[in-house]
Amino acid sequence: MNQPVSKTVFDNGIKVLTRKNPNIRSVSVGIWVNVGARDEKFSENGLSHFIEHMLFKGTRNRSAFKIAKDFDSLGSQVNAFTTMENTCLHGKVIDSGLEKLVTMMCDIFLDSMFPEPEIENEKPVVLQEIGMVDENPEDLIHLINEEKLWGEHPLGRSILGTKESVQSFTAKDIVNFYNERYRPEDIIISAAGNVSHDKFVSLVKPFFEKLKKVPAVCERKAPVNKSGIHIVNKDVEQVHICINGHGLKTSDENRFALSLMNIILGGNMSSRLFQEIREKNGLAYSVYSFTSSNTDSGMLGTYLAVNPKKVEKAFELTLKELRSVRDKKVSEIELRNAKEYLKGNIYLSSESSENTMFRLVQNELYFNRFVPINEIIENIENVTEDHIINLSEKLLAEENLSTTILGPFDDLKAIESKF
Numbered sequence: 120m121n122q123p124v125s126k127t128v129f130d131n132g133i134k135v136l137t138r139k140n141p142n143i144r145s146v147s148v149g150i151w152v153n154v155g156a157r158d159e160k161f162s163e164n165g166l167s168h169f170i171e172h173m174l175f176k177g178t179r180n181r182s183a184f185k186i187a188k189d190f191d192s193l194g195s196q197v198n199a200f201t202t203m204e205n206t207c208l209h210g211k212v213i214d215s216g217l218e219k220l221v222t223m224m225c226d227i228f229l230d231s232m233f234p235e236p237e238i239e240n241e242k243p244v245v246l247q248e249i250g251m252v253d254e255n256p257e258d259l260i261h262l263i264n265e266e267k268l269w270g271e272h273p274l275g276r277s278i279l280g281t282k283e284s285v286q287s288f289t290a291k292d293i294v295n296f297y298n299e300r301y302r303p304e305d306i307i308i309s310a311a312g313n314v315s316h317d318k319f320v321s322l323v324k325p326f327f328e329k330l331k332k333v334p335a336v337c338e339r340k341a342p343v344n345k346s347g348i349h350i351v352n353k354d355v356e357q358v359h360i361c362i363n364g365h366g367l368k369t370s371d372e373n374r375f376a377l378s379l380m381n382i383i384l385g386g387n388m389s390s391r392l393f394q395e396i397r398e399k400n401g402l403a404y405s406v407y408s409f410t411s412s413n414t415d416s417g418m419l420g421t422y423l424a425v426n427p428k429k430v431e432k433a434f435e436l437t438l439k440e441l442r443s444v445r446d447k448k449v450s451e452i453e454l455r456n457a458k459e460y461l462k463g464n465i466y467l468s469s470e471s472s473e474n475t476m477f478r479l480v481q482n483e484l485y486f487n488r489f490v491p492i493n494e495i496i497e498n499i500e501n502v503t504e505d506h507i508i509n510l511s512e513k514l515l516a517e518e519n520l521s522t523t524i525l526g527p528f529d530d531l532k533a534i535e536s537k538f
Contacts, residue, residue, distance in 0.1 A: 122138055122139050122140060123138070124136060124137070124138050124479065124489040125137045125138070125139075125316035127316070127320050129303070129324065129327060129328050130328070131303040131304075131327075131328065131330050131331065131332055132302075132303045132304035132306075132332060133303045133304075133306045133307070133308065133327050133328075133330065134306075134307045134308070134483060135307075135308045135309070135316075135319065135320050135323060135324075136307065136308070136309045136310075136479045136480065136483060136489075137309065137310045137311065137314055137315075137316040137319050137479075138310075138311045138475055138476075138479060138489075139311075139312075139313065139314055139315065139316070140311065140312055140313060140472065140475070141313055142313075143312055143313055143472060144213050144214055144312075144313055145211055145212070145213060145214070145312045145313065145472045146211070146212060146213070146214050146217050146220075146310055146311070146312035146313055146314045146472060147209065147210070147211045147310065147311050147312055147471075147472040147473040147475070147476040148209065148210050148211070148212075148217070148220060148221060148224060148308075148309070148310045148476065149207050149208070149209040149210075149307075149308070149309045149310075149476050149477065149480060150207070150208045150209075150224060150225075150228050150306070150308050151205055151206070151207045151306065151307045151308070151309065151480045151484075152205065152206045152207075152300070152301050152305055152306055153204065153205060153305040153306075153307070153484060154167060154204075154205070154206055154300045154301065154305060155167055155201055155202050155203045155204040155205050155206060155278070156168065156201065156202070156203050156273065156276060156277075156278040157203045157204060157272075157273040157274050157339060157413070158204075158273070158300060158337055158339070159273060159276075159296075162284065162287070163284070163292070163296060164273075164276050164277070164280045164281060164284045165245070165277070165278070165279050165280015165281065165284050165285050165288075166280070166284075166288060166292065166293065166296050167201050167206050167278075167296075167300075168201040168245070168278050168279055168280065169241070169245060169280070169285065169288055169293065170206070170233075170293055170296065170297060171199045171200065171201045171206055171208075172199075172241050172244065172245060173231060173233050173237065173238065173241060173293060174199060174208060174227045174228060174231050175187070175199075175227060176231070176233070176234065176237040176238075176240075176241060177231065177232050177234055177237055178226050178227055178230040178231050178232060179230045179232060180226055180230065181223075181226060181227075183237065186223070186227060189219075189223055190210075190223060193212055193216045193219055193220060193223075194212070194213070194216070195210050195211060195212040195216060195220055196210060196211045196212075197209070197210035197211075197220075197223075197224070198210075201278055202278065203273075203274055203278065203413060204413060204414060205480075205484070207480075208224060208227070208228055209473070209476070210224055211472065211473055214312065214313040214314065217310075217314065217319075217322070218322060221319075221322045221323060222322075225323065225326035225327070229326055229327075229330075233290050233293045233294055233297075234290070235289075235290045238288065238289070238290055238293065242285055242286060242288070245279065245280070245285050246282055246285060246286070248279055249277070249279050249280070249281070249282060249285070252277070252279065256353070256355045256357070256359045256424070256525055256526065257359060257405070257422070257424065259359075259525060260351075260359040260360075260361055260422070260523060260525040261361065261422070262277055263349070263351055263523055263525060264361040264363065264420070264521075264523040267345065267347070267349045267521055267523050268344055268345060268363055268418060268521045269342045269344075269345070270342070270343070270345050272340075272342035272343075274342050274413065274416065275342070298333070299333065299336050300336070300337075302332070302333040302335070303327070303330045303331070303332055303333070304332060304333075304335075306327070306330075307480050307483055307484070308323050308327065309476045309479045309480045310476060311472045311473075311475035311476040311479060312472035312475075312476075339414065339415065341415040341416055342415075342416050344365055344416075344418070344519065344521070345521060346518060346519050346520055346521050347521060347522070348522045348524075348531060348534055348535060349521075349522065349523045349524070350523075350524045350528065350529055350531055350534075351523070351524070351525045352526070352527065352528070352529050353525055353526055353527070354527060355525070355526050355527065357424040357425060357426065357427070357526060358424065358425055358426075358427050358430050358524060358525070358526035358527065358528045359422070359423075359424045359524070359525045359526055360421075360422070360423050360424070360425070360430070360433070360434060360437070360522070360523070360524050360525075361420055361421065361422050361522070361523045361524075362420065362421045362434075362437060362438070362441065362520060362521075362522050363418050363419065363420040363421075363520065363521045363522075363523075364418070364419045364420070364441070364514045364515040364516070364519060364520055365417070365418065365419065365513070365514045365515075365516075365519055366410055366411060366412060366416070366417025366418040366419045366514065367410075367412060367417045367514075368412060368413060368414060368415050368416055368417055369412040369413065369414060369417070369481075369485045370414075370485045370486060371412075371417075373506070373510050374412070375495075375498045375499050375501075375502050376502045376506040376507050376510045377410060377419065377510060377514075378410070378461055378499075379454065379457045379458060379461060379499070379502055379507060380419075380444060380507045380510060380511055381408050381409065381410050381419065382457040382460055382461060383444065383449060383453055383454070383457050383507070384408040384421070384440065384441070384444050385406065385407045385408030385409075385421055385440075386407070386408060386457075386460075387460055389456065390407075390408070391440045391443065391444070392406050392407065392408060392421060392423075392437065392440050393406055393407070395436055395439075395440055396423060396433060396436055396437065396440075400432075400433075400436065402423075402425050402426075402429050402432065402433045402436070403423045403424055403425050403433060404424070405422070405423065405424050406421075406422070406423035406424075407421070407422055407423075408420065408421045408422075409421075409422065414484075414485065419514050419515070421437055421441070423437065427526065427527050427528055430524070430528050430530075430533075431530075431533050431534075431537070434534060434537055435537050438537055438538070441515050441520075442515075444507070444511045444515065445508070445511040445512055445515045445516075448504055448508060449504045449507050449508070450504075451504070454502070454503075454504055454507070458499055458500065458502070461499055462496055462499060465492060465495060465496070466492070469492055517538055520538075522534065
């Protein structure tokens with residue numbers, strides 16, 4: 120846990136970060152690009168995610184089948200994901216397979232061909248992924264919720280894109296986006312586990328040092344949160360509700376107080392929302408609060424799904440708990456329990472080489488340094504009841520709340536009357 124972080128920066132700006140843990144056999148590797156869905160033009164919506172899929176569809180050296188076969192033969196776990204701000208190709212392998220894993224990951228990241236037939240084959244796959252969101256009310260309301268909160272800003276779009284945008288993608292679109300946005304200055308390569316920094320650098324450097332610097336083509340702009348009540352009538356069994364307040368950017372100094380406030384509100388089974396909505400009143404199976412943070416913005420939200428006949432009561436009780444965090448002093452024992460819960464999650468996640476690899480990059484992106492766990496724990500311990508009260512007054516002011524309701528419900532006046 121106390122192993123130092125090693126860092127090397129290539130001449131073209133690519134950063135390599137490692138953290139060695141000699142007590143385990145696994146090594147987790149990530150190739151990250153500081154580019155995500157928020158960096159796309161309207162016509163490009165979903166292109167970052169589509170490129171993530173296409174990285175596995177063939178290179179100059181390997182067919183799509185050979186890529187799958189070679190990864191499987193290593194016993195490795197390889198995948199990729201796209202967020203609003205990042206795209207990541209990541210893999211995990213036992214230490215003896217590190218060189219082969221790195222070679223294959225570099226191959227698909229740097230030498231993917233994006234063949235037109237594979238593009239056309241992959242479009243129905245992504246369209247099915249979009250369709251799965253449309254058919255899952257809990258996923259769908261979170262998507263609609265972000266659209267209503269962020270408006271026309273790119274953060275209000277789906278990471279997956281739309282059916283129309285995905286169907287329009289061509290090989291030229293993909294190659295141009297890849298060449299323009301996958302800039303060396305925005306690439307971070309990380310590894311954690313039983314790995315030597317010098318050896319890891321020697322493995323990746325021949326592949327990445329040849330990349331040339333590329334001028335930036337876009338600049339991120341902060342969104343403006345929108346308030347209001349939005350009802351989307353849909354023929355589903357339950358009514359799904361999201362109520363959002365303002366949030367914090369990832370690097371905000373109040374992020375520790377926000378994490379604790381989220382836990383107290385609806386972050387675990389002893390939270391106020393879970394106890395009031397589910398345990399005491401039996402109104403919902405699923406109820407929780409959540410946070411979302413970006414480099415320049417964020418949200419604090421609540422979610423629950425209820426019987427259509429119970430919407431008004433559930434909504435009223437949820438607002439009551441939001442107000443209680445804002446207006447009622449958090450008890451000492453409640454705050455202590457939240458701190459222990461958060462610290463426990465942090466310590467447990469630190470034992471995973473994959474989580475450590477993720478943290479290396481996220482710390483570099485948002486803080487330009489590695490933040491040690493003991494510093495995080497100290498900041499958690501320094502949060503007081505007053506910190507949470509002051510923060511909740513700022514984030515949960517009712518004039519700033521945004522409410523989204525999805526399901527067989529259309530009584531806007533009933534909801535408005537609860538404020």
